[in-house]
Amino acid sequence: MSGHPAPSAAIPFPRLRPWLLAVPVLLLVAYLVLMDNGAVSQAGTFLHELMHDGRHLLGVPCH
Numbered sequence: 757m758s759g760h761p762a763p764s765a766a767i768p769f770p771r772l773r774p775w776l777l778a779v780p781v782l783l784l785v786a787y788l789v790l791m792d793n794g795a796v797s798q799a800g801t802f803l804h805e806l807m808h809d810g811r812h813l814l815g816v817p818c819h
């Protein structure tokens with residue numbers, strides 16, 4: 757240990773690309789499960805129940 761922090765290297769774009777694609781998808785899923793409350797997922801009973809079960813699974817206050 758030299759006492760100096762290691763210099764940070766730039767992350768090459770090809771290594772970032774999967775995250776740049778995954779993060780918006782994961783945010784959309786998180787929105788649908790946590791905050792949608794049926795506004796979008798009302799489209800079908802299966803989707804609505806799936807989001808509802810996801811809320812209960814994650815312990816989000818629901819009803």
Ligand SMILES: [Zn+2]
Pocket residue numbers: 808811812818819
């Ligand atoms: Zn519920």
